[in-house]
Amino acid sequence: MRNVAKPVALLAALATPLAWGFDDGSEPVVPPFSGGIELGAFMATGNTETTHIKGKIDTQHLIGNWQNQYLFETLYSEDGDERSAERYYGLVQGNYPGAGKHYFFGMASGEVDKFSGYDYIATGAVGYGQRIIDQDNMTLVSEIGPGYSYKKIDLNEDPDGEDESSWITRVKLEYWWQFSSTAEFRQLLASDIAFDGANISRSETSVSAALIGNLAMKLSYNVKYNSDPVGDLKSTDTELGATLLYSF
Structure with missing residues (x-):
């Protein structure tokens, strides 16, 4: 595993310029963010002691011809005095040109999952993207x-x-459909296909409906698949969740 830092540093360096825009070539310009904040929590006391907390921040912004995404999510569960889940995931990605049908992207992500068999996973990638459908509601x-x-x-x-x-080889497919004035559906599929080692794939299927103002209720079903799990761990993890979503 020698020289591991070099490829990761190279890909991070390629991704970093795509995550910032420049007004005159010298100073970064960071306009107001848009995006959403999710939070879901369940706590029970008495005969059963259970805690489940899920949070997510997903922000985007346009800077000139750049479109950037900053994502962080966390999950923590505890049954009695025993921890059953603890995960942290972060991603930064930049697309150029941000508003074009065809674009180039650079991304870097990191994950710490205490129940995955890994201390952490670090990933970087660059590539090509296409907006196959680009309509107001889809x-x-x-x-x-x-x-x-x-x-x-x-x-x-x-x-x-x-x-x-x-x-x-990183592959991603994302579908969004606003099927009414107050509700939308989203499907995300992403896979990191390794030339040597485990392939990691993720899926998120969600439906959200407006409650009041910028506040909505979101129901989601998440699947994480590891083609070659560590030790005796299972290949597939699933999660069904309900969160409050605040858009800004």
Whole structure:
């Protein structure tokens, strides 16, 4: 696993300029963000002690010809005194040109999942995207490009395991449909296909409906698939959740 930092640093360097816009070529210009904040929590006391907290921040903004995304999400669950889930995921991506039907992208992401068999996963990729459908109430976007992924093994889960580093092909498909004035449907599919090691794929299916003002209720079903799980862990993790969504 020598020289792992070099490919990751190279891809991060390629992705970083795509995440910022410049007014005169010297100073970054950061206009007001748009996006949404999600929060869901469930806590029970008495005979059953249960805590479940889910949060997500997903923001976008346009700067000249650049379209940028900043995403952070977290999940924590506890049954009694035993932790059952703890995950943190962050992503930054920039697209150029942001408003074009065809564009180039650069992205970098990191994940810490205490129950995945890895201490962390770091990924970077660059590539090509296309807006296959681009209407006021419906969009369909596809992306594909080369990248690099490094997975730090959790030795508590697999004492004899080895860290994984591999070039990957990143593929993403995202569909959005506003099927009424107050409700919308979204489907996200993303996969990091490794040349050597585990393939990691994610899916999020969600429906949201407006409650009052900028506040909405969101129901989502998430699937995470690992083609070669660590140790005796299962390949597929699923999550069904309900959150409040505030858009700004």
